[in-house]
Amino acid sequence: MDIDSLKKLLEHVASGNASVDDAAKKLAHLSYEDIDYAHIDHHRSLRKGFPEVIFGEGKTPEQIIGIMEKITSQENVLLATRVHPETAEKILSIFPDASYDTDSRMIVWEKPGAIKAEGKGTILIISAGTLDIPVAKEAFITATAMGNRVESVFDVGVSGIHRLFAHKEKIEAASVLVVAAGMEGALPSVVAGITSRPVIAVPTSVGYGASFGGVAALLAMLNSCSSNVAVVNIDNGFGAGYMASIINRV
Numbered sequence: 001m002d003i004d005s006l007k008k009l010l011e012h013v014a015s016g017n018a019s020v021d022d023a024a025k026k027l028a029h030l031s032y033e034d035i036d037y038a039h040i041d042h043h044r045s046l047r048k049g050f051p052e053v054i055f056g057e058g059k060t061p062e063q064i065i066g067i068m069e070k071i072t073s074q075e076n077v078l079l080a081t082r083v084h085p086e087t088a089e090k091i092l093s094i095f096p097d098a099s100y101d102t103d104s105r106m107i108v109w110e111k112p113g114a115i116k117a118e119g120k121g122t123i124l125i126i127s128a129g130t131l132d133i134p135v136a137k138e139a140f141i142t143a144t145a146m147g148n149r150v151e152s153v154f155d156v157g158v159s160g161i162h163r164l165f166a167h168k169e170k171i172e173a174a175s176v177l178v179v180a181a182g183m184e185g186a187l188p189s190v191v192a193g194i195t196s197r198p199v200i201a202v203p204t205s206v207g208y209g210a211s212f213g214g215v216a217a218l219l220a221m222l223n224s225c226s227s228n229v230a231v232v233n234i235d236n237g238f239g240a241g242y243m244a245s246i247i248n249r250v
Contacts, residue, residue, distance in 0.1 A: 005074070005076075031043050033070055035066055035067070035070060037063055037066075038063070038066070038067050040052060040067060040070050040071060042070075042071075042074050045075060050077075050146055050242075051071060051075040051077065051078060051079075052071060053078075053079045053080070053081060053238065054067055054068070054071075054078070054079070054080035054081070054107075055080075055081055055082060056080045056081055056082045056083035056084070056087065056105075056107070057081075057082035057083075057084075059087075060087075061087045061090040061091055064080060064083065064087065064091055065090070065091055065094050065095075068080070068091070068094075068095060068109070072095075072109060076110060076111045076114035076115075077108075077109070077110040077111070077114050077115055077145055078098075078107075078108070078109040078110070079106060079107070079108060079141075079142065079145055079238075080106065080107040081104075081105070081106050081138065081238050082105055082106075083100070083105050083106065083107050084105070085100075085102060085105070088100040088105070088107060091107060092107075095107075095109055097109065101137060101141060103133055103134045103137045104134050104135075104137040104138040104140075104141055104237065105134070105138075106137075106138060106141050106142075108141060108145055110145070115144075115145060115146075115147050116147050117147050117148075117149070118146065118147030118148065118245070118248075118249055119143075119146075119147060119148035119149055119175075119245065119248040119249060120175065120248060120249065120250075121149075121174065121175025121176070121248055122148075122149045122150070122151055122173060122174050122175055123143045123148050123149070123150045123151075123174065123175065123176050123177070123178065123241075123244045123245070123248055124150075124151050124152070124153065124170055124171065124173075124174035124176075124177045124178070125137075125139050125140045125143070125150060125151070125152040125153075125177075125178045125180075125241075126152070126153045126154075126156060126164075126171075126177060126178065126179045126180070126187070126191060127152075127153075127154045127155060127156075127179075127180045127181070128155075128156070128157035128158070128179070128180065128181035128182065128183070128187040129155055129157050129181070129182065129183070129206065130154065130155050131182065131204070131206045132154075132180040132181060132182055132204045132206055133154050133155075134237075135180045135202055135204045135235050135236075135237040136152065136154065136178070136180040136202075136237060137152075137237070138237025138238050138241065139178045139180065139202065139237040139238070139240045139241035139244065140152055140237075140241065141241070142237070142238050142240075142241030142242055142245070143178075143241040143242075143244050143245045143248075146241070146242070146245035147245070148244075148245050148248050151170060151174075153167045153170060156187075157181065157183075157187055158186045158187055158190060161190065164187075164190065164191070168194065171191060171194060171195050172194075172195060174195070174197055175197060175247075175248050176197060176198050176200065176244040176247045176248050177191060177192075177195065177197055177198070177199045177200070177244075178199075178200045178202060178237075178240045178241065178244050179191050179199055179200070179201055179202065180202040180204055180237065180240075181201070181202070181203065181204060181217060181221075182203070182204035182205065182206025182207045182211060182214060182217050183206065183207045183208075183211060183216075183217065184207075184211075184216060184217065184220055185201070185203050185216065185217025185218065185219075185220035185221050186220065188201035188221055188224060188226070188229050188231075189220075189221075189224040189225060189226045189229065192224065192226030192227075192228045192229045193226050195228070196228065197228065198228055198230065198247055199226070199228055199229050199230070200229075200230055200231075200232060200240045200243055200244055201221040201224070201229050201230065201231045201232070202231075202232055202235070202236060202237055202240045203215075203217035203218040203220075203221055203231070203233075203234050203235075204217065204234065204235055205234055205235055213234070214234035214235065215234070217234075218231065218233075218234055230243075
């Protein structure tokens with residue numbers, strides 16, 4: 001339950017359009033709800049401004065559906081990350097008004113018109129290579145669902161740096177940037193070197209053996225000589241999009 005829903009409920013009680021008992025029932029699980037295999041944090045919207053997000057990897061379709069049923073009863077928007085396509089197919093048969101993005105493996109459900117413009121500027125999502133796009137799109141969808149204006153530029157890595165400079169105006173206009181890169185992970189440093197804005201670097205697990213599943217890119221980004229770079233975990237597009245959204249609200 002978000003702050004607007006809570007205020008509306010209290011206004012209905014104050015005006016006599018809702019009984020105290022009805023309000024008490026709706027607030028019974030305000031803190032959290034125990035459904036055996038999950039303790040659903042219904043208070044998160046009030047506490048943090050965005051509902052609990054479902055990490056779908058490893059969960060059964062039935063578990064995700066059960067959690068979604070409880071969250072959608074109290075929230076206006078819902079995200080589920082790392083959902084396998086076959087699992088998503090079963091979920092969408094129960095939630096036909098939800099959408100599934102095959103690249104990022106994300107499910108988005110929202111009430112019509114529920115996502116409000118919260119961001120003060122534009123978030124720009126950049127990927128170094130085509131194989132980094134799934135992680136970049138996870139950031140894109142997350143930031144969009146959190147009420148931001150989001151743009152993207154894909155496949156502009158350092159092996160052909162002229163491709164990046166063709167988008168210099170977008171880079172300079174962005175309030176926050178998210179840059180996803182695998183291999184040697186150099187692109188965030190380059191982007192941060194041509195803008196004064198915060199750059200959130202996302203190392204991806206793309207690369208040959210010595211990339212160690214993204215560890216090489218992670219270490220390179222942590223050692224960036226550009227002072228406006230912050231780094232999230234390997235393949236954590238969701239975390240990057242979430243953090244970019246928080247920065248963009250300030």
